[in-house]
Amino acid sequence: MSVILSLDNVGVRFNTAGAAQPAPAVDGVSLQVHRGEIFGIVGESGSGKSTLANAVMDLLPANAAVSGSIRINDREVVGLDDEALRSMRGDEVSMIFQDPTASLDPTWPVGDQIAETIRAHYPVTARQAKARAIALMGEVGIADAAARYGDVPHRFSGGQRQRIVIAAALANNPQLLVADEPTTALDVTIQAQVLQLIDKLRRDHGTTVLLITHDLGVVSMICDRVGVMYGGKLLETATTEALFANPAHPYTRALFAANPAGAPRGARLPVIPAEWSVESLREAELLRAAIGAANG
Amino acid sequence: MADLLRVEHLRKSYTSGRPWGRKPPPALNDVSVSVARGRTLGLVGESGSGKSTLGRCILGLTRPDSGAVIFDGVEVQALSGRALADFRRRVQPVFQDPFGSLDPRWSAGRSVRESLDCFGIGAPADRERRVLDLFDRVGLNPALAGRLPTHLSGGQRQRVGIAAALASEPELIIADEPVSALDMSVQAQILNLLMDLQKDLGVASVFISHDLGVVEHVSDEIAVMYRGEIVETGDTETVMTSPRHDYTRTLLAAIPRPRSSAPRRPPCPQPT
Ligand SMILES: Nc1ncnc2c1ncn2[C@@H]1O[C@H](COP(=O)(O)OP(=O)(O)O)[C@@H](O)[C@H]1O
Ligand SMILES: Nc1ncnc2c1ncn2[C@@H]1O[C@H](COP(=O)(O)OP(=O)(O)O)[C@@H](O)[C@H]1O
Ligand SMILES: [Mg+2]
Ligand SMILES: [Mg+2]
Numbered sequence: 166m167s168v169i170l171s172l173d174n175v176g177v178r179f180n181t182a183g184a185a186q187p188a189p190a191v192d193g194v195s196l197q198v199h200r201g202e203i204f205g206i207v208g209e210s211g212s213g214k215s216t217l218a219n220a221v222m223d224l225l226p227a228n229a230a231v232s233g234s235i236r237i238n239d240r241e242v243v244g245l246d247d248e249a250l251r252s253m254r255g256d257e258v259s260m261i262f263q264d265p266t267a268s269l270d271p272t273w274p275v276g277d278q279i280a281e282t283i284r285a286h287y288p289v290t291a292r293q294a295k296a297r298a299i300a301l302m303g304e305v306g307i308a309d310a311a312a313r314y315g316d317v318p319h320r321f322s323g324g325q326r327q328r329i330v331i332a333a334a335l336a337n338n339p340q341l342l343v344a345d346e347p348t349t350a351l352d353v354t355i356q357a358q359v360l361q362l363i364d365k366l367r368r369d370h371g372t373t374v375l376l377i378t379h380d381l382g383v384v385s386m387i388c389d390r391v392g393v394m395y396g397g398k399l400l401e402t403a404t405t406e407a408l409f410a411n412p413a414h415p416y417t418r419a420l421f422a423a424n425p426a427g428a429p430r431g432a433r434l435p436v437i438p439a440e441w442s443v444e445s446l447r448e449a450e451l452l453r454a455a456i457g458a459a460n461g
Numbered sequence: 462m463a464d465l466l467r468v469e470h471l472r473k474s475y476t477s478g479r480p481w482g483r484k485p486p487p488a489l490n491d492v493s494v495s496v497a498r499g500r501t502l503g504l505v506g507e508s509g510s511g512k513s514t515l516g517r518c519i520l521g522l523t524r525p526d527s528g529a530v531i532f533d534g535v536e537v538q539a540l541s542g543r544a545l546a547d548f549r550r551r552v553q554p555v556f557q558d559p560f561g562s563l564d565p566r567w568s569a570g571r572s573v574r575e576s577l578d579c580f581g582i583g584a585p586a587d588r589e590r591r592v593l594d595l596f597d598r599v600g601l602n603p604a605l606a607g608r609l610p611t612h613l614s615g616g617q618r619q620r621v622g623i624a625a626a627l628a629s630e631p632e633l634i635i636a637d638e639p640v641s642a643l644d645m646s647v648q649a650q651i652l653n654l655l656m657d658l659q660k661d662l663g664v665a666s667v668f669i670s671h672d673l674g675v676v677e678h679v680s681d682e683i684a685v686m687y688r689g690e691i692v693e694t695g696d697t698e699t700v701m702t703s704p705r706h707d708y709t710r711t712l713l714a715a716i717p718r719p720r721s722s723a724p725r726r727p728p729c730p731q732p733t
Contacts, residue, residue, distance in 0.1 A: 209644040352507040352671065357715040379644070382674075423649035426674030430697065431656065434649035434678075443644050444614045455612035 169341055169373045170198040170221065174233040177216050177225065177397075187450070190216040192397040193233075200340075203367060203374040205388035205405070207381060209420075209443045213397040214377045218345050221375065222260050223250050237341065256286065259334035263346040265326035268333075269318040275329045276302065276314030282336040301332040305362060324355035331362065338370065345377040360387045381424060385409060393417050396446055416441040463534065464495040465665050466519065466633060471528035473514055488514040489525065490689040496633065496682075499663040503680030503697070505673050505712070510686040512669045516637045519667065520554050521545075532633070550580045553631040557638040559622030563610045569621045570596075570606030576628035595624040599654060616647035623654065627662075634658075634666040640675060652679055673712055677701055685709045 177191040191213040198204045206214050219225045221235055223242055235242040237257060242250070262268055270278060279298035283289065289297070295314070302310035305328040307321075318326055327347060334342060344363065348356040364387055366372050376388060384391050384405060392402040393414065400414040412418045415438075421427065422435040439445050473489040488511045496502045504512050517523035519530055521537050530537040532548060540548050556562050563572050570592050577588045596603050599620040610618055619639065626634060636655065640648040656679055658664045670676050676683060677697055684694040685708065693706040704710050 209646060353673075353715040354507065354711050381645075420645060423646050424674075425649070425652060425678035428678065430678055433653050433656065436650055436653070437646040442646055444616050444647055447614050451608075451612050451614060455608050458609065458612065459607075 166199045168197045169200045169238060170375065171236040171239075172196050172217075172221075172233070173236075175217070175220060175235055176232040177213070177220050178230045178232075179226075180228045180230060189397050190229075191220065194394075194397075194399045195233075196392055196399060196402055198341075198373060198375060200373055201367060201371045202389040203364070203376055203387055205376045205378060205384045205391035206394060207378055207384050207391055208394035209379060211443060211447065212394040214379075214394055215345055216397075217394070218260070218343050218375065218377050222258065222343055224260070256337055257339060258341040258343060259337065259339035260343040260345065261327070261330050261334050261347050263349045265323065265330040265350075266318065268330045269326065271318050273317065274315040275318055275321070276316075279329070279333045279336055282333050286337045298332070298336075301335055302329070304366075305329070305332045305335075306358070307332075322355075324351050324359060327351065327359055328362065331359075331366075335366065335370075335372075339372065341373045341375065342366075343375045343377075346379065347376070348383060349379070356383070357386070363387065381420065382426065393420075395441065395443075465498045465533060466494075466496040466667075467529075467531040468492060468494045468515070468519065469529045469531065471515065471518055471525045471530070473511075473518060473523065473525045487689050489518070489528075492528070492686075492689070492691055494667075494684050494691060494694065496665050496667060498632070499659065499665050500681045501659055501666045501668055501679055503676035503683045504667055504669045504686060505671065505676045505683060506686030507712075508671060511689040512671075512686055513637055515686070516554070516635045516667065516669055520552060520635055521548065522554075546580075550629040551631055552633045552635065553626035553629060555619075555622055555626050555634055555636040555639050558615070558642045559618050559625075560610055562622060563618065563625070565610055568607050568609060569601070569613060569617075572610075572621055573624045573628055576625040580629040582629060591628070595627055598627060599624045600650070614647075615643050616650060619643065619647075619651050620654070623651075623658075627658070627664075632665060634664055635669070636666055637669045638671070639668070641670065641672070648675070655679060685712065 173195050175191055175194045176189050178189045179187065181187060194217060206217065208214050220231050223245070225231065231243050269275065276295065276298050279301055280294040283294045283297050299310045299314055302313065307313055307325060307328055321329065348359050351359060360383065363374060367374055378384060388405050390402065390404050391408055393400045395416050400416055408417065412421055419435065419437040419441055423437055425434060428434055471489045471492040472487060474487040475485060492515060494502060504515065506512055514523060518525045532552060537548060567575065573592045573595050574588060577583060577591055583591050592606065593603050596606065601617065601620045601624065605613065605617060613621065639655070640651050643651060652675065659666065668676060668679055680697050682695065683697050683700045684691050685706065687708045693700060693704065693709045700709065704713055
């Protein structure tokens with residue numbers, strides 16, 4: 166099985182002005198994503214999922230320092246120059262985010278936004294780009310795509326907007342799609358449809374998907390393999406079946422136990438021990454802020 | 462046993478803001494539910510289905526166009542003066558992120574204290590001790606009493622919100638998405654706390670959530686809302702195991718359920 170994305174000992178640190186250096190946001194992460202699979206990264210908030218995804222996409226802000234190695238199709242991304250990155254980003258990888266509204270220009274017909282993305286990467290005529298954009302809108306399940314080509318984003322529902330964003334992300338046939346909480350803002354019934362769409366795309370095109378989520382349910386619905394993150398570290402990696410049948414790490418076990426959807430109705434839910442609690446991770450920082458506010 | 466809360470044929474439409482715009486469908490369309498003393502009614506539905514509007518109508522914060530909210534045998538809309546103040550003491554809200562309901566300038570302890578003062582609970586000299594009792598009740602470290610909401614975690618803030626709600630010794634809590642903003646591990650703790658309150662204090666609640674997995678866990682009865690209407694209601698077991706309405710079935714099928722035997726798709730074809 167060929168490897169499309171390979172991370173070796175990846176670390177990300179955000180340099181903050183003054184005061185104590187915070188712990189690294191991503192710490193010593195190594196993993197390999199195989200071509201054609203949907204690989205999930207699951208963890209609670211602040212565990213470093215988005216930072217890791219942004220490191221893969223080279224979308225981190227200037228105050229972030231990345232260490233280790235990130236290879237896409239055997240090409241090193243860390244330290245790659247802007248020119249090379251720009252061409253890679255369009256041709257090999259695409260990213261979608263939680264909030265589809267933020268990825269779309271509110272004043273512009275959605276079809277033109279997709280066509281523009283196509284023309285930025287392929288030497289096609291405006292007419293060809295439009296035809297391809299309509300085909301993509303149809304493919305992601307926008308009914309009557311040709312007629313809706315000229316509609317602006319707010320004429321679409323949240324779920325439809327995320328479909329449009331996916332269509333734009335597919336404009337260049339990316340080999341790797343990085344999706345950061347793509348269904349978190351959607352109602353569950355719509356979430357299920359968008360996940361089915363992502364699954365269908367990888368079946369039809371062999372697109373590899375790196376799917377970031379806080380939701381174990383989403384993982385169980387769509388991922389082939391999954392990595393669990395806590396405090397910037399990758400605690401374990403397993404096939405979805407193995408993870409659910411036999412979680413190896415105490416944190417993963419505690420997280421499963423805390424999920425009410427799996428527990429007997431009305432039973433007290435086992436509480437995550439303090440050493441694995443996201444709240445206790447944050448406590449030092451909050452205490453520092455509280456003392457700072459009291460003194461100054 | 463007589464119901465603690467009865468909601469009868471509530472209707473509520475919001476005007477669309479734009480006079481020339483199309484009239485939006487009603488936020489509540491002939492909604493009736495009831496809650497017995499000490500019981501939890503789960504209210505589930507997708508966003509925009511009218512859950513929060515119903516919650517606010519019960520609390521008397523939004524005026525319905527027609528229909529009645531009857532608390533302990535008395536129609537809420539008819540209340541005024543002392544009787545209204547008494548109703549507000551007995552029915553308390555808990556919101557998704559108490560950031561909105563906690564005063565950002567007040568410490569956690571002050572927020573709870575204000576609640577005691579406002580409803581005149583206990584002798585003034587006794588109230589500091591009551592604040593600490595309430596902190597204890599909701600599992601908050603008393604050392605956090607001096608902290609501002611911005612210096613508390615989401616779970617701690619929600620505990621302060623619940624402590625402030627409990628201060629008036631309410632008989633009914635209207636909890637609108639109380640765990641939706643919380644991480645899974647923190648959510649479990651808050652759900653445990655809410656279940657304890659029901660068990661230990663006999664507080665009844667209307668538990669509003671878009672998440673059927675959570676609603677199922679804490680509720681004695683479930684009402685399913687869809688586009689301003691209650692499309693199905695019944696005891697939790699019945700609704701979960703033999704849903705009658707199509708929308709409930711869709712909701713059940715879409716609920717992501719981690720199970721040790723996760724339903725698997727056929728393996729993905731390897732591209733050549
Ligand atoms: N731009 C940034 N500057 C400083 N710290 C950041 C920045 N982005 C994220 N962080 C910190 O990195 C950690 C991981 O954040 P993030 O990757 O967003 O987690 P997740 O996506 O799992 O919720 C957090 O402690 C967060 O505060
Ligand atoms: N203050 C308001 N003004 C106008 N429309 C509102 C207002 N509050 C809610 N609505 C509308 O009423 C409907 C029901 O909303 P809401 O009760 O908030 O639903 P839910 O809590 O289930 O998401 C939605 O269409 C919403 O847009
Ligand atoms: Mg994130
Ligand atoms: Mg609501």
